[in-house]
Amino acid sequence: MSGHLNGRLSAFAGTGRLVTLGLRRSRVMLVVWVYALTAYAASTAYGFKKLYDTPASLHDFVAGINGNGAAVAMYGRIHVTASIGGITAWRMAAIGGLLAGVMSVLLVVRHTRGDEEAGRLELVGAGVVGRRAPLTAGLLVGVIANLALAVLSFLALISIGLPVAGSLATGLAWTIPGLCAVAAAGVTAQVAETAQAARTLALAALGVAYLLRAIGDAGRVAWLTWVTPIGWAEQVRAFGGERWWLLALGPAVALVLVAVAYALVERRDLGGGLLAARTGPAEAAPYLNGPLGLAWRLQRGALLAWAAGFAVYGAAVGGILKGIGDLAKDSSDMQDMFARMGGRGSLEDSYTAAMMGIIGMLAAAYAVQVVLRMRTEETAQRLEPLLATRVRRVRWSIGHLLFAVAGPALLLAVAGLTAGLAHGLRVHDLGGQLPRLLGAALVQAPATWVAAAIAVLLFGAVPRLAAAAWGVLGAFLLLGQLGPVLRLSQAVMDLSPFTHVPKLPGGEATATPILALTAVAAVIAAAGLVSLRRRDIG
Template identity: 55%
Template sequence: MTATTLRPAARGARAGGGLAGAGTLLKMWLRRDRVMMPAWIYGLTALVASTVYSFKNGYDSPASLEGFARGIDRNPSMRAMYGPVLNDHTAAGVSAWRVGATGAALTAVMCVLLVVRHTRAEEETGRLELVGAAAVGRRAPLTAALATAVTAAATAASLAAIVMIVFGLPAAGSVAFGLSWLGTGLVFAGVAAVTAQLAETSRLANGLAFAVLGAAYLVRGVADAGSAHWVSWLSPIGWAQRVRPHADEQWAVLLLPLLAFAVLAAVAHALAGRRDLGAGILAPSPGPARAAPSLRGPLALAWRLQRGTLLGWSAAFLVYGLAIGSVADGVGDLVNGSDAVLDDIRKMGGQQDVADAFLATAMGLMALFASAYAVQGVLRMRAEESGGRLEPVLATAVGRTRWALAGLAVTVAGTVALLAVTGLAIGLVHGARSHDLAGQVPRQLGAALVQLPAVWVIAAVTALIFGALPRAASAGWGVLAACLLLGQVGPLLKLPQAAMDASPFTHTPKLPGGGFAIAPVAGLTAVAIAVAAAALLAFRRRDIG
């Protein structure tokens, strides 16, 4: 009976070759990503729209834009973060500078997550083995995963170009800008395809790909901050800048990411044919027969699962904090040519002092990033459940509530660590530059930690979705994306206060520089605790798996 059932599938696979079923898998995975993919694309499009709108309305003359750009180019920290301004007298050139490298990196992150999700993660959960039992070729899942990532990157790049054109920016430069994002997405989709073959777990595959992305961004930053600008040719993020959108476009550079994608995809397919399903090229070392005393408990297990991720996030927060602290003193000079931009910074930061308003805005942004870590930490619990690893744990003396509390506790502690690292880094650098080290360190640390209750609300809401509707747990990213748009775009678009109040970050005291009030901090903390309690109750009552 088994032979009769499998024989038609084998004939179908031979008929279509190694790519049989790739189209069907692509349709299925696009449907599966109907929440995650639009959220990423919408966020990237909104980033472009808000940036172009800000520069077009914030500077009334080419001279003011040129003064701003010269201030950027004199600051090595700003060049390391965003790159040099290639066209310093138009809103198009400055907008391309502001979101070029950042948007390219975010597009790369999106592509890495999509490729690993539909390759290594599918193998890890055992679903790909079931799919492979049908009329599906050996290379079809990897091909469909790459096609999914390319579709997402192409859509984001197209919308970014369209938004620029709608705002009146030159069409050629707008198309080049979108293609620079697409090229970066292609490269890191290929990188993720390779790491998915090397690693045996999705966590390691993502970690390896993000390590390559971090190294690429670091190489570009070092090249732009120093005098050896040729080094940026070694970075795919540098290739995106070398396209020079809105600044004498260099179309031939786009051949580099295309070639890199072709080579990486070929390598990934070759590796896929040389390994067993479920195994990686890099075989993991066997662990000890018995767990160490430090691992005998749900809290230790949760820490073990999240410690690598937390370390990577901490390094990123440290670098960002050092960069923000180094430019805080000179932010007034950077935007001296535009009263409108100064007003926008004050509105978003909540104070009249430009440096404090800038730092308060930066703290709010880092709180959003800390919330991203919190969402990821909560979704790690969902991954343990969907991967079938939770049921064996609950079969021991560990109860549901204890297990969930351990995961939430490690996530909450991680958010505290991330924001503390940010506050200390900003305080040390800003204090050293302003000759007020003793005053700025506790001031900036407090400004960072006051963001925690709003972060905990996002984590609790995600936990509630996981507890009540586990299949929709990824909607936590949508909640975070809505708060991001309200906080970053709302003040610029002058949205009504009722809409702004929907975000917990609206109620956070605007520190440093603003007045501290205990009521909103206590209120947000109480909301987070109540929602987390509801999440635990919902998780305790529903079925597992």
């Protein structure tokens, strides 16, 4: 018994130090995610409290959402219909649960398969570190992030004046999909041989869970909702007779998946995965003979995955548009908020412009990810051998920057096309609505380029702070979402490049702000490239 106990203890030796190291390395990423999601919870509650201050307006909003199939598929069905807390918990359950899952996957894969692929675990393993310690540390970092999110969102909701019990249930509901995603990422990190593949598998599972929940809610197929962690978060029904027992399902499933991950880690070699990588061709494809081809090889998987997500999101936005007038017709505050976010056109046009602004920020997130992939190549020590050839720094970086420019434009086009198709078919005006919504999406591109350029500047000038680009993007997002609700001054709102984008459809389509944003992005990116040429690599 003693030997068995000592064996178990040695398998986890060094876990505490690795957790401390993981939290330190991910401090920017973790703080940005937790801060942004907490702000999302607080702004949602505050906005609903201001917009629906009468029982009649609240009733009309709930009836409008539950009667719109596209809205139900996107956000879920509202079960607690008679309180601000109820619609706040509804809004956070599906979308918030999905985002908490994405945060968890990125954190866990980074500190497990990502470190292993980069060779860091091989160096760490040469010390007093147990076989299971790296996996355990990665899982604990994800758990800590989810618990911090639960506590801070609980505090944010009660500070706004929502009941304590419902606020606690809402905060803990984040942890259901979050903890399941933590454990699922731990499993995929053992199955896949690369960090990219591990992330893809875990995010695909998360996407399937969201899709099943959407089909279950929109199609009233209740059992589909009950087989997904995101559905469990929705069914907690905070602020309306909380189902506390559902909060145990997430940790229970997570423990089962963690046991699977521990079993798998004992059955594979360090650096290998249960799914062996395919043997590559003897000679590289002709398109790989240059930095642009290499960038395409590294970026194509993420681009295709983002494009699929944008297609679904665009279709959901287009499907909601026809009924948006009924949701806000009796709320002057809601109409004013949409006008501040999307311009002073018709209510439908204002809402469309506001949604396109959110789509633009999502495209900017892709652009930032593309730029930060260059930092990953550097820290993984794959860049230095490449630059030892005839490839120069700027030429190498431009290969990636082309994706940071063309990629967001492509994603916006995909979202605009699917939104135009969905809305055009519903109102029997495909020829008129498709170009309107496509233009409203594409006009966001220059603002995404500014966000990407800031990431380039940070990468080139202060590479250790390159991840702070996520914080900058988070600030833009908060200004776009909180600004209209809090009625911030225009000077503060103007700090975000998205504020300067023409509010289409319905607004005036002028070239001046588009050209100005493009010029600003070009200047900032150029400064970043100059800094990159002058600094040490690695």
